[in-house]
Amino acid sequence: MVTPTRKRSRNAIEAEEENLCEAGTPKRTLRSRTALGSASGNVEIVIPPSPKPGRKPLSRTAPSTPSRTGKKEVLNQNAIAESRSNKASTPSKSARSTPLKQLSPQTPSSRWSKRPNCTPGTPRTPTMVYQDAKALFRRCNTPSRLVGRETERRTIQTFWEDHVIKGNPGSLYISGCPGTGKTALLEEIVNRMEERVDEARHALRIVKLNCMSVKDPKMIYPKLLAEIRGEQTKAKDAVKFLESIFIPEASKGSSRTFFVVIMDEIDSLITKDQEILYKLFEWPALPGSRLVLIGIANALDLTERFLPRLKAKNCQPQLLNFNPYEIKDITEIIKQRLKCLEDVDDETLRENMPSPFKSAISAAKGNAPLMHPMAIELCARKMAGTGDLRKALDVCRHAIELVEAETRRKVLADSLPTAAPPSPSPRRAPGAGSMLLPNSGIGLSSPIDSLDALPKVTVKHILSATNMVFGSPNVNRVKSLSLQLKMVLCTLAVMARQKKGDMSLIKLHETYVQLCKNRRTQLIPVTKTELQDLVTNLETAGLITMVTKRGGGKRDGFGGTLGEKRTSQNVELCVRPEEIESAVADLPILVNLLRLDGAAKV
Numbered sequence: 305m306v307t308p309t310r311k312r313s314r315n316a317i318e319a320e321e322e323n324l325c326e327a328g329t330p331k332r333t334l335r336s337r338t339a340l341g342s343a344s345g346n347v348e349i350v351i352p353p354s355p356k357p358g359r360k361p362l363s364r365t366a367p368s369t370p371s372r373t374g375k376k377e378v379l380n381q382n383a384i385a386e387s388r389s390n391k392a393s394t395p396s397k398s399a400r401s402t403p404l405k406q407l408s409p410q411t412p413s414s415r416w417s418k419r420p421n422c423t424p425g426t427p428r429t430p431t432m433v434y435q436d437a438k439a440l441f442r443r444c445n446t447p448s449r450l451v452g453r454e455t456e457r458r459t460i461q462t463f464w465e466d467h468v469i470k471g472n473p474g475s476l477y478i479s480g481c482p483g484t485g486k487t488a489l490l491e492e493i494v495n496r497m498e499e500r501v502d503e504a505r506h507a508l509r510i511v512k513l514n515c516m517s518v519k520d521p522k523m524i525y526p527k528l529l530a531e532i533r534g535e536q537t538k539a540k541d542a543v544k545f546l547e548s549i550f551i552p553e554a555s556k557g558s559s560r561t562f563f564v565v566i567m568d569e570i571d572s573l574i575t576k577d578q579e580i581l582y583k584l585f586e587w588p589a590l591p592g593s594r595l596v597l598i599g600i601a602n603a604l605d606l607t608e609r610f611l612p613r614l615k616a617k618n619c620q621p622q623l624l625n626f627n628p629y630e631i632k633d634i635t636e637i638i639k640q641r642l643k644c645l646e647d648v649d650d651e652t653l654r655e656n657m658p659s660p661f662k663s664a665i666s667a668a669k670g671n672a673p674l675m676h677p678m679a680i681e682l683c684a685r686k687m688a689g690t691g692d693l694r695k696a697l698d699v700c701r702h703a704i705e706l707v708e709a710e711t712r713r714k715v716l717a718d719s720l721p722t723a724a725p726p727s728p729s730p731r732r733a734p735g736a737g738s739m740l741l742p743n744s745g746i747g748l749s750s751p752i753d754s755l756d757a758l759p760k761v762t763v764k765h766i767l768s769a770t771n772m773v774f775g776s777p778n779v780n781r782v783k784s785l786s787l788q789l790k791m792v793l794c795t796l797a798v799m800a801r802q803k804k805g806d807m808s809l810i811k812l813h814e815t816y817v818q819l820c821k822n823r824r825t826q827l828i829p830v831t832k833t834e835l836q837d838l839v840t841n842l843e844t845a846g847l848i849t850m851v852t853k854r855g856g857g858k859r860d861g862f863g864g865t866l867g868e869k870r871t872s873q874n875v876e877l878c879v880r881p882e883e884i885e886s887a888v889a890d891l892p893i894l895v896n897l898l899r900l901d902g903a904a905k906v
């Protein structure tokens with residue numbers, strides 16, 4: 305099925321993530337901060353012919369762009385390094401500018417050892433671990449070697465050797481559902497193959513384009529020409545120019561350069577008459593062609609359904625389909641990312657921790673850190689339907705955010721004056737204060753000796769995170785409420801978290817007024833009568849239920865009487881506090897209010 309518009313309907317989380325990773329680049333260019341994903345796509349390699357008889361030496365130049373190596377150095381600053389350099393207390397400048405290796409499951413230690421906070425003297429704290437973990441699950445954080453995909457890797461490598469290295473024109477069409485690793489795998493292979501370009505006997509130029517970067521499909525020609533020649537041309541003239549470049553003999557041209565054009569999201573070039581796609585795939589099949597075309601898109605049958613003429617002329621591209629990830633694939637990918645945390649743990653701790661604690665390192669080597677095995681499996685099971693790894697990464701990141709927020713809340717609540725002062729512990733860093741992880745004696749900013757000390761993502765967190773990623777009906781309902789109604793719900797969420805048991809209307813009003821008047825919120829509270837109306841509205845919307853309780857206590861102004869006995873109206877939430885939190889996440893005033901829950905002893 306061809307679905308050319310499917311990516312334009314991505315959810316807000318994806319958009320937010322992309323903005324984070326690719327600020328300044330046009331929407332729907334590739335997500336990874338790799339050359340293949342660059343908006344301009346102008347990372348190119350030129351290998352001029354060799355002066356040696358029988359063999360041409362190859363050197364790399366990148367005429368109008370930064371050198372490949374230079375670009376890589378920037379690109380390899382992966383998300384973890386970013387988060388570290390932003391948040392680390394004293395990152396050294398020299399350490400930050402050091403080129404970093406990308407994540408690679410095959411080279412676990414090398415990829416971490418040069419990170420700013422992994423230098424001796426800066427052991428990791430719980431805060432840093434959570435930051436690292438969140439960075440690992442950012443969509444733009446692609447490992448330098450993907451997990452699995454061995455068959456697809458072999459097929460692409462063979463195609464590259466047969467066509468690019470040997471100089472045989474041809475085309476390859478890679479299809480597969482969103483988030484199945486098409487772009488990432490091709491990028492990985494092209495990067496590796498670039499190290500072998502010396503084996504080619506011809507000058508080689510690789511041009512990478514994202515077809516979504518042109519508004520009108522016709523503009524792909526001038527875009528491609530601009531990438532090759534750096535010239536701006538009209539679409540009509542660009543076609544002729546490109547033909548003279550790709551098929552030099554037909555146009556009596558003299559170019560001996562061999563071109564590899566990689567077109568991601570090629571399905572966005574679909575037009576009524578399919579003329580553009582037809583031309584692009586036909587070029588490599590023409591006599592004298594010096595072009596290898598690699599197209600990537602979602603539709604499995606794009607070439608068959610839309611380009612019957614290609615089949616007729618026997619210039620159909622080689623086809624490669626990426627099947628959706630299965631449960632075991634997704635589980636493995638999540639585990640591999642989490643294990644990167646362990647590598648840091650081992651390395652930095654062995655170097656930095658006092659000797660009595662070294663033996664405690666990596667106690668539970670079998671399981672991945674920070675997420676319970678059941679939580680990983682549930683995430684994989686939920687995502688296996690679509691096989692979209694991006695969604696799985698989002699769920700893990702949100703789940704880690706949830707567990708981090710939960711831990712902070714507990715730590716904050718425990719550190720309030722009512723809590724008993726913590727007894728001095730040899731493990732706690734000086735200055736760690738009383739901000740201790742629950743039941744551990746470890747401060748949020750003290751060095752840790754094992755990742756097991758940190759609260760882990762559980763099934764509950766995965767369920768909430770899945771709702772956040774896919775949008776739960778409750779969250780959507782809360783989102784559609786007025787600010788006042790949201791405010792009341794947030795108050796109820798605060799009360800529910802305090803678990804004091806008293807959810808009466810009088811308590812609700814008291815808490816509500818107190819939260820409104822807090823200097824961090826500074827809202828004007830509504831009157832008791834107005835609050836009663838808001839509560840009725842929430843009940844009508846099915847977000848709360850009212851329960852009448854018999855009992856004494858003072859007259860609250862809300863309660864009625866039942867015979868001689870006084871009654872009180874109690875509120876029960878029909879949505880989880882996390883759902884309320886998620887629904888108001890874009891309203892700073894309410895986010896502030898929710899953060900008060902530990903401190904607002906009401």
Ligand SMILES: Nc1ncnc2c1ncn2[C@@H]1O[C@H](COP(=O)(O)OP(=O)(O)OP(=O)(O)O)[C@@H](O)[C@H]1O
Pocket residue numbers: 311335336442443444445446447449450451452453480481482483484485486487488489601602637693694
């Ligand atoms: N096998 C894998 N191992 C590790 N990470 C992977 C793997 N496959 C995909 N990813 C990650 O999943 C994300 C999505 O991958 P990618 O962009 O390659 O998907 P795609 O198939 O090109 O999707 P689309 O059709 O939407 O362009 C990337 O962040 C990538 O790092």
Ligand SMILES: [Mg+2]
Pocket residue numbers: 334486487488568
């Ligand atoms: Mg892609």
